[in-house]
Amino acid sequence: MTQQTPTILITPQAQAALEIQVERGGVSGDLAGGLLFGYAPDERHRLVLSFTRLGAEVGFGRRDFSLDQTRTSRQLDHARGLNPQANYCGVWYIHRTPSPELSDEEWKQTQTLLEDPDFPFKDLVCLVLCFYSGALKVHASSFNRHHSARGQAPAPTQLRSTTEQPPTPSAAPRPAAAPAAWFKAPAVAARLTKERERLAAKYQVEPGVAPNGEMIFRLTPRHKHETLAFYIACGPGFPDKAPHAFLLAGGKPYPLSSPGLNNWSARQGLAEVADELIEWLAFAPDEYVAAAEGAMNEGDHAKAADLLLLVLMIEPRTSRAARLLAQAQAALRE
Numbered sequence: 310m311t312q313q314t315p316t317i318l319i320t321p322q323a324q325a326a327l328e329i330q331v332e333r334g335g336v337s338g339d340l341a342g343g344l345l346f347g348y349a350p351d352e353r354h355r356l357v358l359s360f361t362r363l364g365a366e367v368g369f370g371r372r373d374f375s376l377d378q379t380r381t382s383r384q385l386d387h388a389r390g391l392n393p394q395a396n397y398c399g400v401w402y403i404h405r406t407p408s409p410e411l412s413d414e415e416w417k418q419t420q421t422l423l424e425d426p427d428f429p430f431k432d433l434v435c436l437v438l439c440f441y442s443g444a445l446k447v448h449a450s451s452f453n454r455h456h457s458a459r460g461q462a463p464a465p466t467q468l469r470s471t472t473e474q475p476p477t478p479s480a481a482p483r484p485a486a487a488p489a490a491w492f493k494a495p496a497v498a499a500r501l502t503k504e505r506e507r508l509a510a511k512y513q514v515e516p517g518v519a520p521n522g523e524m525i526f527r528l529t530p531r532h533k534h535e536t537l538a539f540y541i542a543c544g545p546g547f548p549d550k551a552p553h554a555f556l557l558a559g560g561k562p563y564p565l566s567s568p569g570l571n572n573w574s575a576r577q578g579l580a581e582v583a584d585e586l587i588e589w590l591a592f593a594p595d596e597y598v599a600a601a602e603g604a605m606n607e608g609d610h611a612k613a614a615d616l617l618l619l620v621l622m623i624e625p626r627t628s629r630a631a632r633l634l635a636q637a638q639a640a641l642r643e
Contacts, residue, residue: 315349316467317434317449319357320391321517321527322557324447324470325538329622330362331403331440340370340414342402344381344422345434346388346395355434355451358395359388362638370418376427383641387611397427399434409437409448411462420457435463470515470527491545492524500548507580528583537622539565539586541579548575554586556619563619565590594620598630605633610640 343362349355361384363369368378376397388395400422402415411419423433432453439446450463492501501524508514508526515527523542530537540562543552551573554565567589569582601616617634620627 314451314464314466315353315355315432316469317355317357317436317451318350318469319436321470321515321525321538321540323357323359325527325557325622326618327360327401327436327438327447328445328538329618329625331438331445340365340402340418342400342415343369344379344384344397345399345401345436346385347398347434348392348394348396349398349430355398355432356392357398357434357436358391359384360401370414372417372421374418374421374425376422376425383611396429397422398430399436401436401438404437404439405441407439407441407446409439409446409450409465411435411437416462419452419463423452423454423457436468470517491522492518492543492547497547501543504579507578508583511580512583526579530587533587537587537590539583539590541583543579552579552582554582556622563615590623594624594627594630597623598627598633601630601633601637605637605640610637613637614641 343360345357346359346361347355347357361379361381363379363381365371367380368374385395385397400419402411419433419435422428432451435450435452437448437450439448447468448465449468450465452463455461456463492498505514505516505526508528511532512528512530517525517527519525519542521544523544524547525540525542527538527540539554539556541552541554544550551570554567554570555562556565557563565586567582567585569577569585573582597616597620601613601620604610604613604616614634614637617630617637620630621634624630
């Protein structure tokens with residue numbers, strides 16, 4: 310990676326939702342993928358906030374593809390609700406092989422997007438989600454006009470998950486962070502290290518610090534429910550103060566509850582809470598599907614889609630949820 314190649318940042322919300330798309334989408338002749346929304350906080354970084362999936366009905370994968378025909382204004386508005394600087398920033402594809410190399414069709418689609426008059430940046434983010442032999446790996450690259458003119462592949466680059474968007478160069482100085490580095494106190498740091506070690510026995514663990522100072526653990530089960538990602542957050546006062554847990558869909562947190570969280574004591578461990586949450590989530594899909602149907606009846610297709618994505622995170626084989634999600638997403642594209 311050259312120094313000029315920007316590092317790609319992605320919010321946990323966007324990454325979790327993209328992983329669900331891999332579970333949903335098979336490759337059946339047409340390109341599997343879509344557009345990314347985000348912005349450039351500085352010359353060295355590109356930040357992905359959200360995405361949308363596209364199909365052949367809007368020309369995705371063809372040379373006549375154009376942004377003004379994608380019917381993605383609602384999705385772009387949603388991204389700008391996360392950050393007003395958001396715009397179209399790239400493309401993503403699903404591969405059912407371990408190779409992240411773009412096919413000819415994908416390369417041409419990437420070039421078409423970069424050269425679209427409505428594309429606002431001099432380079433674009435390219436994410437390839439390789440799902441092969443039950444394992445998912447996300448590859449990031451940057452594609453610029455130099456690559457386009459010379460027929461070159463995008464330049465591989467780093468992909469980092471972040472729970473805090475980096476400031477723009479013009480942003481005003483931030484006030485001092487709330488409860489500064491509470492998790493660095495020796496006793497608390499030792500407890501959090503032990504909690505992470507215990508969680509890692511059963512879960513893939515990605516820790517991060519949120520803007521409000523909370524320590525957040527993104528958890529993905531290693532054996533059952535491998536497509537599910539959920540979060541446990543600890544704040545100042547932990548372990549005496551209870552953590553809280555949530556799922557993310559559409560950039561919004563959906564709180565989780567369990568007896569262990571409701572009756573928390575410092576003697577408990579996060580691994581016990583995580584195991585209990587997995588058990589309780591088994592009862593959640595029916596409730597979420599019912600709520601999604603209610604939202605669709607009220608015309609709130611975005612909320613319905615979020616709820617149905619949660620269902621498919623918990624249980625990907627819920628065919629009723631998949632059908633309803635397709636209807637909700639079709640309504641959003643209209």
